Amino acid sequence: MRQRQNAELRKPEILRNFLEILVEEGIEGASIGKVAKRMGIHPSLIMHYFSTKETLIIEAVDHIVHEYGVLIDRMKPRTADPARRLRRLLDTLVGDEWHRVSEIAADFSVISISFRNPEVDRRIRRLYSLYKRFLSGELRALMDAGLIERRDPARRAELLMSMLEGYRHFKHFFVSERSAKSFRSDMKRAILRLLGTGGD
Amino acid sequence: MRQRQNAELRKPEILRNFLEILVEEGIEGASIGKVAKRMGIHPSLIMHYFSTKETLIIEAVDHIVHEYGVLIDRMKPRTADPARRLRRLLDTLVGDEWHRVSEIAADFSVISISFRNPEVDRRIRRLYSLYKRFLSGELRALMDAGLIERRDPARRAELLMSMLEGYRHFKHFFVSERSAKSFRSDMKRAILRLLGTGGD
Amino acid sequence: MRQRQNAELRKPEILRNFLEILVEEGIEGASIGKVAKRMGIHPSLIMHYFSTKETLIIEAVDHIVHEYGVLIDRMKPRTADPARRLRRLLDTLVGDEWHRVSEIAADFSVISISFRNPEVDRRIRRLYSLYKRFLSGELRALMDAGLIERRDPARRAELLMSMLEGYRHFKHFFVSERSAKSFRSDMKRAILRLLGTGGD
Amino acid sequence: MRQRQNAELRKPEILRNFLEILVEEGIEGASIGKVAKRMGIHPSLIMHYFSTKETLIIEAVDHIVHEYGVLIDRMKPRTADPARRLRRLLDTLVGDEWHRVSEIAADFSVISISFRNPEVDRRIRRLYSLYKRFLSGELRALMDAGLIERRDPARRAELLMSMLEGYRHFKHFFVSERSAKSFRSDMKRAILRLLGTGGD
DNA sequence: GATGAATGAGTGTTCATTCAT
DNA sequence: GATGAATGAACACTCATTCAT
Numbered sequence: 001m002r003q004r005q006n007a008e009l010r011k012p013e014i015l016r017n018f019l020e021i022l023v024e025e026g027i028e029g030a031s032i033g034k035v036a037k038r039m040g041i042h043p044s045l046i047m048h049y050f051s052t053k054e055t056l057i058i059e060a061v062d063h064i065v066h067e068y069g070v071l072i073d074r075m076k077p078r079t080a081d082p083a084r085r086l087r088r089l090l091d092t093l094v095g096d097e098w099h100r101v102s103e104i105a106a107d108f109s110v111i112s113i114s115f116r117n118p119e120v121d122r123r124i125r126r127l128y129s130l131y132k133r134f135l136s137g138e139l140r141a142l143m144d145a146g147l148i149e150r151r152d153p154a155r156r157a158e159l160l161m162s163m164l165e166g167y168r169h170f171k172h173f174f175v176s177e178r179s180a181k182s183f184r185s186d187m188k189r190a191i192l193r194l195l196g197t198g199g200d
Numbered sequence: 201m202r203q204r205q206n207a208e209l210r211k212p213e214i215l216r217n218f219l220e221i222l223v224e225e226g227i228e229g230a231s232i233g234k235v236a237k238r239m240g241i242h243p244s245l246i247m248h249y250f251s252t253k254e255t256l257i258i259e260a261v262d263h264i265v266h267e268y269g270v271l272i273d274r275m276k277p278r279t280a281d282p283a284r285r286l287r288r289l290l291d292t293l294v295g296d297e298w299h300r301v302s303e304i305a306a307d308f309s310v311i312s313i314s315f316r317n318p319e320v321d322r323r324i325r326r327l328y329s330l331y332k333r334f335l336s337g338e339l340r341a342l343m344d345a346g347l348i349e350r351r352d353p354a355r356r357a358e359l360l361m362s363m364l365e366g367y368r369h370f371k372h373f374f375v376s377e378r379s380a381k382s383f384r385s386d387m388k389r390a391i392l393r394l395l396g397t398g399g400d
Numbered sequence: 401m402r403q404r405q406n407a408e409l410r411k412p413e414i415l416r417n418f419l420e421i422l423v424e425e426g427i428e429g430a431s432i433g434k435v436a437k438r439m440g441i442h443p444s445l446i447m448h449y450f451s452t453k454e455t456l457i458i459e460a461v462d463h464i465v466h467e468y469g470v471l472i473d474r475m476k477p478r479t480a481d482p483a484r485r486l487r488r489l490l491d492t493l494v495g496d497e498w499h500r501v502s503e504i505a506a507d508f509s510v511i512s513i514s515f516r517n518p519e520v521d522r523r524i525r526r527l528y529s530l531y532k533r534f535l536s537g538e539l540r541a542l543m544d545a546g547l548i549e550r551r552d553p554a555r556r557a558e559l560l561m562s563m564l565e566g567y568r569h570f571k572h573f574f575v576s577e578r579s580a581k582s583f584r585s586d587m588k589r590a591i592l593r594l595l596g597t598g599g600d
Numbered sequence: 601m602r603q604r605q606n607a608e609l610r611k612p613e614i615l616r617n618f619l620e621i622l623v624e625e626g627i628e629g630a631s632i633g634k635v636a637k638r639m640g641i642h643p644s645l646i647m648h649y650f651s652t653k654e655t656l657i658i659e660a661v662d663h664i665v666h667e668y669g670v671l672i673d674r675m676k677p678r679t680a681d682p683a684r685r686l687r688r689l690l691d692t693l694v695g696d697e698w699h700r701v702s703e704i705a706a707d708f709s710v711i712s713i714s715f716r717n718p719e720v721d722r723r724i725r726r727l728y729s730l731y732k733r734f735l736s737g738e739l740r741a742l743m744d745a746g747l748i749e750r751r752d753p754a755r756r757a758e759l760l761m762s763m764l765e766g767y768r769h770f771k772h773f774f775v776s777e778r779s780a781k782s783f784r785s786d787m788k789r790a791i792l793r794l795l796g797t798g799g800d
Numbered sequence: 801g802a803t804g805a806a807t808g809a810g811t812g813t814t815c816a817t818t819c820a821t
Numbered sequence: 822g823a824t825g826a827a828t829g830a831a832c833a834c835t836c837a838t839t840c841a842t
Contacts, residue, residue, distance in 0.1 A: 010822090026312055028228035031815065042824050043816080049822095053816065105315045112226050112308040128373040158375050158383060159390050163359075166366020173328040175358050183358060190359050193393050204805060204841070232833065242807055244834080249805095253833060406801080426712055428628035431836065442803055443837085453837065508712040512626050515705040528773040558783065559790050561774050563759075566766020573728040575758050583758060590759050593793050604820070604826060632812065642828055643812080649826095653812060 011049050011059075013039065018060050023103045027113055032056070054117075061110055061120050064102055065127045071098060072134055082145030089138055093164055094187050104169060132157050139195070149196025159194055163187075211249050211259075213239065218260050223303045227313055232256070254317075261310055261320050264302055265327045271301050272334055282345030289338055293364055294387050304369060332357050339395070349396025359394055363387075411449050411459075413439065418460050423503045427513055432456070454517075461510055461520050464502055465527045471498060472534055482545030489538055493564055494587050504569060532557050539595070549596025559594055563587075611649050611659075613639065618660050623703045627713055632656070654717075661710055661720050664702055665727050671698060672734055682745030689738055693764055694787050704769055732757050739795070749796025759794055763787075 017038050022030045032053055036043040050056040075092045077085045092098060114121040135157035143150045167175075167187060175183055217238050222230045232253055236243040250256040275292045277285045292298060314321040335357035343350045367375075367387060375383055417438050422430045432453055436443040450456040475492045477485045492498060514521040535557035543550045567575075567587060575583055617638050622630045632653055636643040650656040675692045677685045692698060714721040735757035743750045767775075767787060775783055 024316075026228075026316055027226065029316075032817095033815065044818090044825075045823055047817065048824095051817095105312075108308055108312040108315070112305075112312045115305040115308070116224075116226055116229075125373055128370070132374050155379065155383065155386055158371075158379070159363075159386060161374050162367040162370065162387075163363040164366065165370045166364065167362040169369070170328070170362065170365045173325055174332050174361050179355065179358070183355065186355055186359060187362075190394055193396075194390055196393075206805080210805085231831075233831070243832095244808075244836090245806060247834065251834095410801090424716075426628075426716055427626065429716075432838095433836065444804075444839090445802055447838065448802070451838095505712075505715045508708055508715070512705070512708040512712045515708070516624075516626055516629075525773055528770070532774050555779065555783065555786055558771075558775050558779070559763075559786060562767040562770065562787075563763040564766065565770045566764065567762040569769070570728070570762065570765045571758075573725055574732050574761050579755065579758070583755065586755055586759060587762075590794055593796075594790055596793075606826080610826085631810075633810070644814085644829075645827060647813065651813095 010045075014046055014049060014056070015060050015063055018056060019063065019106060022060065022109050023105045026105070027109045030109075054119075057113065057117070058119050058123075061113075061123050064106060064110060065123050067102060068127055069130060072131055075134065077138070082142055082147050085138070086142055086147055089142075090188050090191060093160075093191065094184050099168055104172070107169065128161070132161060135160060142195070147197065151196070156195060160191065163190065163194070207249060210245075214246055214249060214256070215260050215263055218256060219263065219306060222260065222309050223305045226305070227309045230309075254319075257313065257317070258319050258323075261313075261323050264306060264310060265323050267301050268327055269330060271298060272331055275334065277338070282342055282347050285338070286342055286347055289342075290388050290391060293360075293391065294384050299368055304372070307369065328361070332361060335360060342395070347397065351396070356395060360391065363390065363394070410445075414446055414449060414456070415460050415463050418456060419463065419506060422460065422509050423505045426505070427509045430509075454519075457513065457517070458519050458523075461513075461523050464506060464510060465523050467502060468527055469530065472531055475534065477538070482542055482547050485538070486542055486547055489542075490588050490591060493560075493591065494584050499568055504572075507569065528561070532561065535560060542595070547597065551596070556595060560591065563590065563594070607649060610645075614646055614649060614656070615660050615663055618656060619663065619706060622660065622709050623705045626705070627709045630709075654719075657713065657717070658719050658723075661713075661723050664706060664710060665723050667702060668727055669730065672731055675734065677738070682742055682747050685738070686742055686747055689742075690788050690791060693760075693791065694784050699768055704772070707769065728761070732761060735760060742795070747797065748792075751796070756795060760791065763790065763794070 014035060017035045018030060021034050021038065025034070032043050032046050036046055046056070050059065075089070077088055079085060079088075110120065111124065114124050132154070136153040139148065139153040139156050139160075142148045143153060171183075214235060217235050218230060221234050221238065225234070232243050232246050236246055246256070250259065275289070277288055279285060279288075310320065311324065314324050332354070336353040339348065339353040339356050339360075342348045343353060371383075414435060417435045418430060421434050421438065425434070432443050432446050436446055446456070450459065475489070477488055479485060479488075510520065511524065514524050532554070536553040539548065539553040539556050539560075542548045543553060571583075614635060617635050618630060621634050621638065625634070632643050632646050636646055646656065650659065675689065677688055679685060679688075710720065711724065714724050732754070736753040739748065739753040739756050739760075742748045743753060771783075
């Protein structure tokens with residue numbers, strides 16, 4: 001019954017199951033035993049692949065961070081036309097994909113871990129700095145094109161990230177189901193305001 | 201050793217210690233045993249007061265939520281003068297006090313719990329709805345006074361909360377230590393823009 | 401809310417609740433805490449009345465033993481007529497009342513305790529010896545009257561008790577619901593056979 | 601210290617120790633910790649083999665039930681000669697072996713458990729139904745041979761079981777040590793009477 | 801008479817981990 | 822590559838009991 005598989009197949013499978021449990025039960029409920037039971041394998045086999053729960057967590061965080069990185073990469077514009085670049089940026093930032101990429105519950109668990117685990121902290125920091133670098137670059141281009149107000153692009157990026165991350169993580173607490181859709185277009189307009197374009 | 205105290209003294213002391221550990225070690229590390237050891241008492245004494253870890257958590261969350269509630273309450277303006285009200289609102293929203301009221305690490309742990317614990321979820325939801333109600337009211341008053349653009353105040357409140365909560369919770373990831381101070385005045389200006397006043 | 405009562409009222413109430421739990425959850429589940437919770441009083445109050453779980457158990461056993469004692473007492477014939485005495489004896493031994501007097505589950509728990517608790521053992525022994533003395537006396541009278549075979553009345557009593565106790569305690573395992581009623585008349589005939597009367 | 605064994609050796613060893621404690625301390629005193637201490641191993645090792653106290657109990661009950669099953673099996677006659685079959689049956693039913701197979705204290709504990717544990721209940725029921733099926737079959741053969749009175753063999757089996765089980769379980773309460781031996785021949789005669797043979 | 805504070809041992813169970821096979 | 826044996830610490834929780842009020 002127990003098929004013999006190699007690390008390349010098993011490891012991602014373990015990571016996937018671990019992340020599922022992380023989402024369902026939080027970090028306080030995510031144990032090696034549960035992952036093993038869910039996969040129908042022996043706990044020691046997980047130790048065999050990851051040697052420590054710590055490294056399992058790190059690799060799981062890496063997986064999440066990687067997904068976000070891919071997304072940021074995909075936001076990169078394929079055109080030099082400033083107007084289209086602005087539209088594309090806005091569409092991506094408030095778009096479905098970005099908000100769906102990972103379960104928010106996992107985000108909270110991971111960030112929760114980051115306070116005590118320097119390795120996890122480093123990874124999140126690196127992700128956000130990547131994000132910020134991309135955004136500032138994009139804003140600078142738009143400023144150069146005169147499409148948005150010329151100001152310190154890094155600061156503007158931080159403002160944007162505040163609003164976007166705040167919305168992504170807390171919306172389910174204060175945005176009613178009903179208004180979620182129209183809220184998105186509000187958000188677009190708000191971004192434009194923050195960046196300073198002519199009018200609404 | 202067997203010092204005798206009563207519930208009014210012991211319970212908050214236990215809660216305080218529990219929250220300290222929650223911040224230091226996260227929900228996955230916050231155990232009754234550790235709280236007891238830290239206090240130099242027996243774990244069963246904690247059960248005596250809270251009967252369940254669940255209720256200990258709930259009461260701890262209540263404690264946090266209460267603090268935020270007090271803060272929201274203190275934001276309430278003592279004046280009818282619209283201009284002063286606006287200034288006061290801005291000062292509070294980006295002020296130190298609001299950002300210091302509780303350790304952000306505790307916030308993440310608590311929200312992390314809220315995904316699986318309906319009681320905790322209810323409490324956070326109640327808090328945010330209180331927050332939103334207060335903000336919309338305040339915005340409506342400012343709209344009536346013609347100080348900010350007249351728009352659906354609830355939606356505007358949600359936008360504001362997105363940005364503020366995003367900043368509060370994620371700033372340490374993307375705002376450099378150096379810029380934190382000046383970022384605050386940026387934030388104020390951003391708020392004014394979102395709400396639509398004459399110019400910068 | 402908590403009324404002040406005196407020992408004469410409280411003690412039997414505690415015993416009653418303890419026995420209920422003993423039946424429902426067995427000796428392994430019958431704790432002072434549960435009794436207290438069920439009664440809405442503090443566990444220490446039970447200690448106040450019984451000072452030890454041991455004495456609580458003993459008094460509970462006493463209560464059960466007492467009930468059986470009353471029953472045996474009630475079997476005593478009010479007539480000197482030997483034929484009526486025999487009929488009455490048979491009717492009682494297989495009668496409903498005797499089989500209903502106490503929950504069999506409690507019997508098993510109590511006997512289970514008796515193996516390790518000499519006090520409980522003494523009480524059960526005393527009860528059975530009372531039972532045996534009564535039965536032998538009755539049989540001797542019937543022998544003297546020539547209604548049943550003349551043999552060592554004590555031995556005959558033991559035989560009878562074997563069969564009756566066996567039926568009482570194990571019938572639910574091997575007697576089908578359907579046959580339980582007719583089994584009773586079978587049992588009566590069986591007793592007569594054991595005691596040696598003319599025919600069936 | 602860390603002697604390595606396998607399940608085939610350890611599991612029965614654990615079961616044996618558990619049953620010993622069950623007899624000595626009753627179900628209320630039979631804990632995994634005590635079994636572990638007695639064996640000089642860690643409690644978690646017992647969990648490793650049985651994963652739950654419940655399954656440990658079930659397997660222990662299975663062990664007891666199995667022993668009885670073997671005994672019933674051994675009662676099966678090797679001859680077709682009715683007279684020898686009857687003698688053999690009588691000898692077995694009142695014989696030492698049957699009464700020694702398991703500590704009566706364990707019986708009471710197990711039956712005590714059966715009231716709340718459906719799995720245990722099922723097992724005891726199955727055992728008794730096996731026992732009854734065997735006895736009725738045997739009685740029918742003897743009836744066919746004209747050695748005992750022709751009556752509903754199932755009912756007669758139930759009567760027999762009542763008496764035998766009653767004797768087995770309660771004899772130590774009402775049968776004096778002195779009389780135990782002669783009681784056995786009394787019991788044989790009583791059985792014959794119940795089954796209806798010519799005379800005593 | 802009754803409650804609450806406090807203890808300390810003990811409950812079954814989960815956990816990550818090590819090691820031999 | 823995979824399993825199973827074994828550990829030891831930790832977990833939340835229950836228990837009977839003591840003592841002060």
